Amino acid sequence: MATLSGSRPPAKTPRPKLRPDDGRLVRGRRSRARIREAARELFAERGFDGATLRAIAERAGMGASSIYRHVRSKEELLVAELADLQEEAWTRFRTEDDRSAPTRDRIQRFLDLQHEVLVESPDLTMIALRATTHTAARVARRVLALQDRTIGLLAEILQRGRMSGELSREADLLAAARTIFHLTQGSRTAWANGLQSPEACREAIDGGVAVLFSGLESPTAGH
C-alpha cells in the first residue's frame, strides 16, 4: 500500500537499533494523515500550483514549516497520490484481466484503465512529468520507478503474446513496451495543455499502438 515517505526496513547499515514504534509516534502518523488529506483536497480544488503549502498546512491544522517534518517536498505529496492511483489501476487490471485474451485486447484494456484513472486529474500526470525534470530531486527517481513498473507490466503482457505465437519472435519487447508507455505520456501532455479532448488523446494513443503492432514496412518489401 506504499507508505508515504521512505519505508523503514528494520536494518540496513549499522543503525543503532531504531527504537520500535512505542506509541509516541501515533501523533506523528495522525499528522501525516491530516496533511495528506488536506493536500488531496486542495489539489482537487485548486490544482497543484494553486494549492499553497501554507493553505495545506492551515487545513491540516499546523504551521507551514511543520509539514516538512513529514514530507520532504511539496511534490512528494503529489507523487504519493499518483502512486496510490497507479496501484489501484494495476490491481483493477490484474483482477479483471483475461490472460488468454488476444494480446492486442489486453494492452488496450490496460491502457484504458490507465487512461480512466489519469484522465480525472490532469495535474497528476503533469506534475509527475514535471518532477522528472528536476534531475537532482528524490521525487524524480520515484516517478521514474513508477514508470519502469508500468513499462514492466506492458512488457509482461507482450511476453505472453510472443509465447502464444501472436507476436513476432524477433521483436524487442522491452523496446516496444517503452515505446507504448512514452507514447501515452506524450499524448497526455497535449491533452493536459488543453489542445486535445480526452477522447482525441485516447485515439492518438490507439493510433500509435496500432502502427506499432502492424509495423510500418510494406509487407511486400522483403526487408
Added chain:
Amino acid sequence: MATLSGSRPPAKTPRPKLRPDDGRLVRGRRSRARIREAARELFAERGFDGATLRAIAERAGMGASSIYRHVRSKEELLVAELADLQEEAWTRFRTEDDRSAPTRDRIQRFLDLQHEVLVESPDLTMIALRATTHTAARVARRVLALQDRTIGLLAEILQRGRMSGELSREADLLAAARTIFHLTQGSRTAWANGLQSPEACREAIDGGVAVLFSGLESPTAGH
C-alpha cells in the same frame, strides 16, 4: 531566425497602426541581445536552475526587474535557446539529406542530428519538457509548437517512404511520427536523470524505432 519574443507582423487586427521601428528601439534590441547572451552563458555555466535571474541581470548590466521588459518569464529565455538549436538541427538535416535514401536511414539520420544537438545540454530537453507542464503558460504552447514541427518533419519523411513503396499504404503515418517523437522525448528523460549514458539512450530510441518499422505482430498470423 526566430526572434526572441512574439514577432511583430505589420498588421493583424485593426491595430491602430503600430509605429514603425524608428530607431528608438535600438537600445531595447541591444538590451535583449545582452540578456540572451548572459542567459546563454549562465545556463551553460550553472544550468537553468542554477542561473539566477538576478545573476543574468547583473551580467547583462541591468536590474533584475528590467529583464521582464524584454522577456515574460525565465523559461522563455531557454525556449528561445531551444528553438535556435532545433532550427540549426533541421537546416543541417535538410542540407545533407538525401531524399532518395531508404526511409529508415533518413529517419535514423534525423534522429542522430537531433540527438547530437540535444545531448550537449541536458537542461534544454528537461526544462523544455518542464515548460509543457505549466499548462497555463505561454511557453508551454511554444514548446508544443516546436514538438509539432518536429513531428511534422518526421511525418514528411515517412510520407515519402510510403510513396516510394517502402512503407505500408495503410499505416497511419502521423501516428507513427508522433510515436517516434514521444519515444525520443521519453528516452532522453531517463538519460537526463543520470540513469543512462547518452549511448544507451540512443540505443533505446533505435530499438523502439526498429520495432515500429518491423511491427510486433508475427508475420505468420494472418491479422
Added chain:
DNA sequence: AACGGTTTGCGATCTTGTTCGCCTTCATGG
C-alpha cells in the same frame, strides 16, 4: 522649445517553497 506618448530601467515589494534555531512533548533508563 514644450508636449505627449512610448519604451526602458529601477528599487521596493510580493509570493511561495524551503530552511533554521529554538521550544515542547514524552517514553526511557539510570
Added chain:
DNA sequence: CCATGAAGGCGAACAAGATCGCAAACCGTT
C-alpha cells in the same frame, strides 16, 4: 523522579521568480 534525547511544532527568515508604480530617455509633433 529527573536527565536524555528523539519526534513534532512554530515563527522568522531566506531564495528566487515575478509584479508594481514611478522616473528617465527618447522621438515625433506642434
